[in-house]
Each structure stands twice: as structure tokens, then as C-alpha cells.
Amino acid sequence: DAGVIQSPRHEVTEMGQEVTLRCKPISGHNSLFWYRQTMMRGLELLIYFNNNVPIDDSGMPEDRFSAKMPNASFSTLKIQPSEPRDSAVYFCASSSSPGQEGYTFGSGTRLTVV
Amino acid sequence: GESVGLHLPTLSVQEGDNSIINCAYSNSASDYFIWYKQESGKGPQFIIDIRSNMDKRQGQRVTVLLNKTVKHLSLQIAATQPGDSAVYFCAENGQGNTPLVFGKGTRLSVIA
Numbered sequence: 001d002a003g004v005i006q007s008p009r010h011e012v013t014e015m016g017q018e019v020t021l022r023c024k025p026i027s028g029h030n031s032l033f034w035y036r037q038t039m040m041r042g043l044e045l046l047i048y049f050n051n052n053v054p055i056d057d058s059g060m061p062e063d064r065f066s067a068k069m070p071n072a073s074f075s076t077l078k079i080q081p082s083e084p085r086d087s088a089v090y091f092c093a094s095s096s097s098p099g100q101e102g103y104t105f106g107s108g109t110r111l112t113v114v
Numbered sequence: 115g116e117s118v119g120l121h122l123p124t125l126s127v128q129e130g131d132n133s134i135i136n137c138a139y140s141n142s143a144s145d146y147f148i149w150y151k152q153e154s155g156k157g158p159q160f161i162i163d164i165r166s167n168m169d170k171r172q173g174q175r176v177t178v179l180l181n182k183t184v185k186h187l188s189l190q191i192a193a194t195q196p197g198d199s200a201v202y203f204c205a206e207n208g209q210g211n212t213p214l215v216f217g218k219g220t221r222l223s224v225i226a
Contacts, residue, residue: 004157033213043158043203043216056213091157099207102148103214105157 006092006106013113018080021109024073025094033103034067034077035091043091049075050098082113126223133191135220137204140185144206148214149178149189153200158216161189161202191222199224 005024013019025032034046047057049069057067064083069075079086089110093103127133139147145166150158164171164178164187171178177190187204201221205214 042218045213045215048213093157097211098213099209099211100146102160102163103158104160105150107157 004092004094004104004106006090006109008109009107010110011112013082013111015083015113016081017113018078019082019086019111019113021077021090021092021111023075023077023092023106025075025092026104027073029094029096029104030072031095031098032069032075033093033095034075035093035105037089037091037108046077048098055098079111082111084113087112123218124221124223126225127194129194129196129224129226131194133189133194133198133222135189135191135202135204135222137187137189137217138185139187139204139206141206141208141215142182142185143209145210146207147178147180147187148205149176149187150203150205150216151198151200152203152219158203194222194224196224196226198222 007022030051033048036044036046044059046059047067048055052069052072065079067077089108091105091108093105095101095103148163149161151161152158162173162176162178164180169180175192179188191198201219203216203219205216208215
């Protein structure tokens with residue numbers, strides 16, 4: 001298995017633009033998680049899905065953030081409009097269970113909003 | 115709220131020595147714990163996990179110890195190597211089958 005695949009690896013965009021981050025989880029994993037990592041706040045859970053259904057989005061910072069999982073092999077995290085404070089590394093992870101098995105993380109997307 | 119915390123933000127060890135990275139947790143309902151390693155520019159990588167019905171688990175060069183009495187988790191790395199240099203995170207599941215909550219991380223630097 002190629003692991004969790006995220007794209008793009010790096011994204012530089014101007015403030016106000018829409019940004020879409022993509023994730024392909026490991027086949028057979030039915031839980032998918034979006035995390036944001038910053039020096040100040042560490043790893044923060046933004047949202048997670050179970051069987052393609054959003055379960056908890058309480059970590060999504062604002063309405064500018066949205067996430068979808070149209071099928072078991074694909075998820076997107078969208079920021080519209082983007083702001084400089086959104087600059088961070090965004091990780092996608094997948095697992096066979098939300099809290100009883102380890103997560104496999106992707107390599108992350110480093111987002112810079114200028 | 116309850117959270118996972120770390121005693122030491124940075125740790126420097128000589129190559130070949132053993133490393134011990136500590137983590138305190140406050141949620142007594144947590145029953146699953148994991149240690150992750152994150153190298154620069156990469157995503158967190160699973161190292162070892164332990165469930166609350168155990169107090170020790172060993173892997174290759176790594177041992178995780180769980181002390182539920184004082185809510186303490188530690189990761190021991192034997193014969194630390196330069197390739198062990200990374201940030202190490204502990205994580206707990208909080209309660210039941212809820213998502214993992216990660217600590218802030220400890221940076222391990224191995225001195226050759």
C-alpha cells in the first residue's frame with residue numbers, strides 16, 4: 001500500500017484565494033482525519049469522518065473551512081477565502097478505528113498564504 | 115479540559131545512550147496510548163502503542179511504560195542513534211473510541 005497520499009505537498013497562495021487540499025486514505029480504513037500543525041498549537045484535529053460521514057467538525061476554525069468525503073478513497077479540505085493565519089502544515093490521517101487503533105499519516109501539505 | 119502534556123520539551127542524548135521521553139495524561143478514562151515520531155518535513159510515524167490493560171510493551175529498541183496510578187506514559191529508546199533525532203508525540207484516545215489527542219511533542223537530539 002502506498003500509504004496516505006496528500007496533494008499538493010506545498011501550496012503558496014495569495015490571501016483571499018481558495019485553497020483545496022486533497023487526501024487519499026489507505027484502502028480499507030474507514031476513519032479519516034484532518035489535522036493542522038503549527039508551532040504554537042501543535043497538532044489540532046480539525047474534523048474526522050467515519051464511513052465517509054463527518055462525525056465531529058468542532059475543530060474547524062471558521063466557516064471558511066469545509067471538508068468533504070464523497071467516497072471512501074477521497075477527501076478534500078477547502079479554505080475559502082484563505083488568510084495568512086491559515087499558514088500551517090495540514091495532515092490527513094486514516095485508521096480502521098477513531099480511537100482504538102493507530103493512525104497512518106500522510107506527508108502533509110505545507111500551506112503558505114501571503 | 116483534560117489534555118496530554120509533556121514534561122520535557124527538548125532532550126539531548128549522546129549516541130549510544132538510552133533515551134527516556136515522558137508524557138503525563140490527565141484523562142483517567144483513556145484506554146489507548148500511542149507514541150509517534152516526526153522527522154523534519156514528514157508526517158508523524160507510528161512507533162508503538164499500549165492499551166490500559168498493560169503496563170509495559172516492547173518493540174524493536176523501544177519500550178513503552180504505562181503507569182495508570184500516576185497517569186504517566188514513557189518511551190524508552192535503547193542505544194539511541196542519530197536517526198532517532200526527531201520530535202516525539204504521545205497521544206491518548208480520551209475516552210472510548212474517540213479521536214486521538216496529541217501532546218505538544220518533545221524534540222530529541224542525538225549528539226554523535
